[in-house]
Amino acid sequence: MQYDLNKYRAILFDVDGVLRRGSQLIPDVAETLSKLREQEVAIGVVTNNSGSGAQAIAQYLAKLGVFFQPHEVISAVDASAMWIAKHGPGKTAYVLGSQQVRDVMREHDIQVIEAPETVDYRCDYLIVGACREVNYEMLTRALRVGLQGATFLAINLDRMYPGTDGQCPAAGAMAGAVRGMLGRVPDISIGKPEPHLGVLALERFGVTADETLMVGDTLATDILMGRRLGMDTAFVLTGNDSRADITPDNAPTFVIASLAELAP
């Protein structure tokens, strides 16, 4: 298929299944990104990762040999903090998630309550992300904070992500547990396919949707978000989804076998 790559002023990349698979960089990625850096196009990362903020993701990618400034990384964790900071009014939160998420929230002046029993479980937000340390005590605290009426914010609703040795539970696993306990769906979900990350990326790079290409390996998140915002979308076949998964509702603008096709 022929497509005109020169029309784009910004190209946004998902991370898992697009740039890396677990701790491995996907072939052609480093070369493609450095070629794009030489062109007049902004490149950035838009990730649902619910365990780390932009700074940590940029550091991790640098170790793999691909370089992004933290401001070029649009992360669902930072976007969650920004959403709370913007919407208020309250800014106290219990986090069912990683230590890094708690750290990022604090950087955005959100008061993270580690032991909600000390405030009678009254927190403004219940923030839910992937959580390797999850245990019964944490679930109990999340339940009671939710029962007291906290706004239930899911960093994303991804079911799983590709780890080095196979699939791993993502934020959707934790959000599903909370939903099961509370009997209600999240009040807000920040990650793709919701528009928040894409809107932030457009603001950050100073571009409009029709001059932006979203590149992803997952039709239900990356491609759907791009479509909803009016971006062109490139579906890359290095992740989980395949051509057979394409339907009229999630069809990308074009399909590529490798990122190398973006910088011929």
Ligand SMILES: [Mg+2]
């Ligand atoms: Mg992906």
